[in-house]
Amino acid sequence: xxxxxxxxxxxxxxxxxxxxQDAVTxxxxxxxxxxxxxxxxxxxxxxxxxxTTTARLLAKALACTARTGPEACGACPSCLDFVSGAxxxxxxxxxxxxxxxxxxxxxxxNVKYAPARGRFKVYIVDEVHMLxxxxxxxxxxxxxxxxxxxxxxxxxxxxxxxxxxxxxxCQRFDFRPIPPEQLTGTLTEILTKExxxxxxxxxxxxxxxxxxxxxxxxxxxxxxxxxGGGELDEASVARLLGASSPVHVRAFxxxxxxxxxxxxxEAIDRAARDGEDLGWLCREVIEAAxxxxxxxxxPEGKFADLTxxxxxxxxxxxxxxxxxxxxxLLRAFMDADAEMRRSPHPRVELEIAAVRAxxxxxxxxxxxLIAKIDEAxxxxxxxxxxxxxxxxxxxxxxxxxxxxxxxxxSSVPAPVAAPRPPRQQAPEPEPxxxxxxxxxxxxxxxEILRKKALLGSVVQHAVPQRLEGGVxxxxxxxxxxxxxMLGERANREIITQAAQQHIPGAxxxxxxxxxxxxxxxVNHPAVQAAVSTFQGEVVAVRPRVPEEGEVQ
Numbered sequence: 001x002x003x004x005x006x007x008x009x010x011x012x013x014x015x016x017x018x019x020x021q022d023a024v025t026x027x028x029x030x031x032x033x034x035x036x037x038x039x040x041x042x043x044x045x046x047x048x049x050x051x052t053t054t055a056r057l058l059a060k061a062l063a064c065t066a067r068t069g070p071e072a073c074g075a076c077p078s079c080l081d082f083v084s085g086a087x088x089x090x091x092x093x094x095x096x097x098x099x100x101x102x103x104x105x106x107x108x109x110n111v112k113y114a115p116a117r118g119r120f121k122v123y124i125v126d127e128v129h130m131l132x133x134x135x136x137x138x139x140x141x142x143x144x145x146x147x148x149x150x151x152x153x154x155x156x157x158x159x160x161x162x163x164x165x166x167x168x169x170c171q172r173f174d175f176r177p178i179p180p181e182q183l184t185g186t187l188t189e190i191l192t193k194e195x196x197x198x199x200x201x202x203x204x205x206x207x208x209x210x211x212x213x214x215x216x217x218x219x220x221x222x223x224x225x226x227x228g229g230g231e232l233d234e235a236s237v238a239r240l241l242g243a244s245s246p247v248h249v250r251a252f253x254x255x256x257x258x259x260x261x262x263x264x265x266e267a268i269d270r271a272a273r274d275g276e277d278l279g280w281l282c283r284e285v286i287e288a289a290x291x292x293x294x295x296x297x298x299p300e301g302k303f304a305d306l307t308x309x310x311x312x313x314x315x316x317x318x319x320x321x322x323x324x325x326x327x328x329l330l331r332a333f334m335d336a337d338a339e340m341r342r343s344p345h346p347r348v349e350l351e352i353a354a355v356r357a358x359x360x361x362x363x364x365x366x367x368x369l370i371a372k373i374d375e376a377x378x379x380x381x382x383x384x385x386x387x388x389x390x391x392x393x394x395x396x397x398x399x400x401x402x403x404x405x406x407x408x409x410s411s412v413p414a415p416v417a418a419p420r421p422p423r424q425q426a427p428e429p430e431p432x433x434x435x436x437x438x439x440x441x442x443x444x445x446x447e448i449l450r451k452k453a454l455l456g457s458v459v460q461h462a463v464p465q466r467l468e469g470g471v472x473x474x475x476x477x478x479x480x481x482x483x484x485m486l487g488e489r490a491n492r493e494i495i496t497q498a499a500q501q502h503i504p505g506a507x508x509x510x511x512x513x514x515x516x517x518x519x520x521x522v523n524h525p526a527v528q529a530a531v532s533t534f535q536g537e538v539v540a541v542r543p544r545v546p547e548e549g550e551v552q
Contacts, residue, residue: 007218010190014071015057018050019186019214020178025054027173029070032061038171040143040152042128044159045175048215054175055124055153056082059090062151063118078118089115090122096130104131104138111142111150121150128154129161136163144169177212180204186214187221191232196225198232201246201310205237208287242277249284250313253292256285256329257321261358268350278350282337286330292318293326329357376533380526437464440503441474447498455491458482462511470507472499478513486511 012018015025024043031037041058043051057072060082064072072079081087093107107123115121131139143152143166154170156162184203191198206224210217220241221232228236238245244252248267255263271281294301295311296318303311318326336353340346441464449456462476478486485491492509499506 005219006190006194006222007215010218012050012053012057015054018054018057020182021050021054021175024173024175028054028058032058032067032070037062037151039146039150040170041154042159042162042167042170042172043153043155043175044172045157046177046213047157048210048213048217049175049178050214051155051175052124052126055155056090058153059087059120059122059124059151062120062122063087063089063115065118081117089118089120090124092124092126095125095128099130099132099135101132101134101138104135104142108138108142111147115149119149122153123150124153124155126155127157128166129156129158133163136166140165140169178214179212180207183207183210183212183214183217187217190218190221196230196232199234201234202232202237204246205234205241205243208284209241209243241280242275243280244271244276244284246284246310249281249288250317252281253285253288254317256354256357257292257317257325259358259360261355264354264358265351268347268354272347278346279337279340282333282340282350282353286333286337288314289326289330289333293323293330296321296323296326325360325362328360332356332360372533376530380530437467437503440464440506441472441499443502444495444498447501448494451494451498452491455485455494458485459495459511465512467503467506470505471510472503472506472508473510473512475512483513486513 015029018025041055043055045051060072060079061067061070063078063082064076065078066073066076072082074083078087078089082090091110093103111121111123113121146152152170154162154166159167159172184207187203187206188200202224206217206220209220224232224237224240227240234245248271252264252267255261255267268278268281271278291303292314295315299315332353336349339349343349441462445456445460445462448459458478459474459476462474465473465475467473476482476486486495495509495511496507499509
């Protein structure tokens with residue numbers, strides 16, 4: 001006798017046998033029981049979740065001549081046709097191979113004829129999104145107002161490709177991916193009825209590979225039973241799928257949680273040597289870390305596909321680490337999973353994620369940070385005021401005039417320059433207070449920013465030191481690039497003009513860079529304590545502008 005695969009052998013024969021689609025089956029059963037059957041249905045959802053099976057059950061119930069409730073009787077001639085596999089009044093059309101307008105015209109001609117045995121004539125159009133645009137347009141009128149004895153059931157995995165005019169003419173039912181718990185329970189029931197010896201730890205591997213599809217799970221189960229010689233165990237299923245066994249995954253996760261980078265890299269190397277799928281390994285680690293996080297946050301939570309021993313092992317593994325560390329690890333491997341899909345070096349991406357997770361930063365409680373801030377603030381309050389050292393800087397504004405030499409070979413004596421009248425000494429400007437100097441320099445920097453933003457972004461970190469003899473001296477910690485920029489003549493003119501405009505008595509600006517900058521503030525004990533406490537560095541030193549009414 002020809003072997004029948006599990007997916008066909010265990011196809012549901014009643015609505016109650018459909019797995020994971022209770023909302024859909026309940027609605028259809030109530031509609032059949034009350035007689036509120038629509039003329040067109042649209043079943044959407046991923047592959048292998050029961051769309052075609054439910055459509056056949058609906059067609060069988062509609063065609064049954066002895067039905068009194070929502071289920072077909074199973075004994076009338078129409079129901080017996082379903083058992084034999086050749087129902088007369090149910091037509092299944094593959095829209096992928098019947099996409100043209102002529103195919104729809106043929107369908108429109110056939111719907112006129114009454115059913116041969118049953119009460120209804122049912123058309124099941126699979127993958128209806130494959131119809132062409134003109135075919136959809138030709139189908140609209142028939143779909144909206146079919147004969148009273150006709151019911152259309154459209155099935156698709158991509159409802160976005162169906163025109164809105166078709167969607168509005170159908171009752172839509174969305175089939176969801178089957179939850180892992182229900183898939184595991186269904187596989188366990190089928191294996192028990194088939195009399196196959198199996199290891200319960202092998203089922204989660206099949207369930208995760210099926211990704212919510214019962215048909216895929218049963219197909220993989222058939223293959224795994226054949227591979228295992230009529231039995232099902234965890235190691236053989238892992239080898240068949242090219243996946244890491246749960247024992248290896250938990251060992252890998254344990255190395256990551258223990259910050260043992262060498263052991264984590266060794267686990268990746270072992271998986272690569274054994275020919276395992278590294279992308280699968282990454283996703284398995286994500287799933288294991290997710291479970292550890294759930295158990296950490298909600299200790300009473302349970303997983304249907306984990307034995308009590310496995311759940312206890314994960315709880316013990318996650319005990320020493322915090323929730324924040326688990327979130328960091330999850331984020332690292334989720335990023336790696338995305339990168340591995342498009343990177344030419346997926347193993348390197350996985351190894352980077354492992355090293356990142358093993359070298360993760362230790363989270364510090366907010367209370368500890370607040371205590372450090374309070375300690376630094378108390379040190380600052382008890383420290384002496386900052387002193388501003390004044391460095392003498394000679395002025396080169398007043399240079400002696402040069403004498404004009406006589407012209408060689410001329411009998412005409414060179415004109416003798418008339419003696420210059422003694423130059424009147426300009427009155428010394430009134431000294432500018434430190435607060436006025438800081439405010440004036442701030443306005444000058446704003447002026448420079450308006451004229452040349454890049455130059456202003458450099459000089460805004462400069463500290464005005466003193467104003468003597470019309471020379472404004474400012475200090476600045478500058479890189480080689482900044483010093484080169486400040487050495488350009490055009491830039492110096494912009495700085496000088498801004499200083500003359502906003503600082504009374506300033507005629508020239510001298511910029512002392514790097515070593516000429518006063519280090520008193522940087523070396524002050526309070527500043528050094530703050531740097532040591534927060535592991536930081538001093539970026540710039542600026543004068544404190546006194547508040548209004550404060551005496552300098």
